[in-house]
Amino acid sequence: MLRSRFSQCSRIVASTSAAPLTACLHTSAALQATSARRRKQVVAEKKIAERRIEKQRLEELNRPHVVLGSRPGDDAKWSNCDLAKVLISEEQISSAPKPTVDPSGQLLLPEILNFGVGATEKEMLFETLPTLSAEFKTERAPVYKMQEEAVKAEAQELHKASTLATLLDLRNANAGGIAFANRQRIVAAFSEPGKPNDTGRPEVQAALVTYTIRKLWDHLSRMKKDVASRRNLRRLVHQRAKILKYLKRIDRDRYENVLQRLGLEPESVEGELVV
Incomplete structure (x- = not known):
C-alpha cells in the first residue's frame, strides 16, 4: 500500500513539473500574430480585388450585344440607322393605303408592289399596256361609235389595272415575298451610286447578313428550343464580323461609316465573339 502511495506522488510531481515547460514551448499565439503592415496589405489587396470585380461587372453590363450590336438600353441606335429605315415591316404594309381610283x-398605286415588279414592270403593266389595249379596242369600233368605245375601253382598262394592282399589292405576299422586297431595298440603298445592284460590295453583304441576323433573333426570341436556327445565328454573326474586319483592313473610313449605318458598335464585331 505504501508502494502505491509513492507511485501516485511521483506521477503528480511529474505532471506538475512538466506543465510550465509545455506552456513555455507553446507557439500557436506567435504563429497567429501578424504585423500591422501585413494587415494593411491584406486589406488593400481585398479592395483592389473587389474593384477589379466591379469593373468587370460594369464592363459586362455595358458591353454591346453580340447579335444586336447595340449597348443595353440604346435602342435608338438601331431605329435611327439607315438599315432600319430601309426595311419595311408587316405593320407598315398593312397600314399602307390600298390601290384606289x-x-x-x-389610279393610285401602292408604294411597294409584290416581288418581281420593279419600275419597268410597273410602267409596262399600268401605263403602256392599258393605253395600247384601249387604242386597239377603239380602232376596231365603227367610226360613229369611236368616241363612245374609247370612253368605255378606258373605263374597262382602268378597272383591270385597279384589280391587277390589288393582286400585286405587297400586303398579299407571304413572309418570303416581304423578305425579298426588303433585300432588294437593302441592295439598292447600300450599293454605290454608279452600281445600283452591286451585291458583291462588302457594305451590301454586311447589311444583308445583319438583316438575316435580326430576323433569326426575332424568331429565336419566340422559339427558344430551335437549335438549328441558333447554330445558324452563330455562324452568321461570325460571318458578319469577318466581312467587316476585311472592310476595316482595306478602308477604315468605309468600315466606320458602315458600322454607323448598320447600328453596330465596334465591340460587337471585334475581338472574341461569344454567341
Whole structure:
C-alpha cells in the first residue's frame, strides 16, 4: 500500500513539473500574430480585388450585344440607322393605303408592289399596256361609235389595272415575298451610286447578313428550343464580323461609316465573339 502511495506522488510531481515547460514551448499565439503592415496589405489587396470585380461587372453590363450590336438600353441606335429605315415591316404594309381610283380617274398605286415588279414592270403593266389595249379596242369600233368605245375601253382598262394592282399589292405576299422586297431595298440603298445592284460590295453583304441576323433573333426570341436556327445565328454573326474586319483592313473610313449605318458598335464585331 505504501508502494502505491509513492507511485501516485511521483506521477503528480511529474505532471506538475512538466506543465510550465509545455506552456513555455507553446507557439500557436506567435504563429497567429501578424504585423500591422501585413494587415494593411491584406486589406488593400481585398479592395483592389473587389474593384477589379466591379469593373468587370460594369464592363459586362455595358458591353454591346453580340447579335444586336447595340449597348443595353440604346435602342435608338438601331431605329435611327439607315438599315432600319430601309426595311419595311408587316405593320407598315398593312397600314399602307390600298390601290384606289381617285375622282379624276387616276389610279393610285401602292408604294411597294409584290416581288418581281420593279419600275419597268410597273410602267409596262399600268401605263403602256392599258393605253395600247384601249387604242386597239377603239380602232376596231365603227367610226360613229369611236368616241363612245374609247370612253368605255378606258373605263374597262382602268378597272383591270385597279384589280391587277390589288393582286400585286405587297400586303398579299407571304413572309418570303416581304423578305425579298426588303433585300432588294437593302441592295439598292447600300450599293454605290454608279452600281445600283452591286451585291458583291462588302457594305451590301454586311447589311444583308445583319438583316438575316435580326430576323433569326426575332424568331429565336419566340422559339427558344430551335437549335438549328441558333447554330445558324452563330455562324452568321461570325460571318458578319469577318466581312467587316476585311472592310476595316482595306478602308477604315468605309468600315466606320458602315458600322454607323448598320447600328453596330465596334465591340460587337471585334475581338472574341461569344454567341
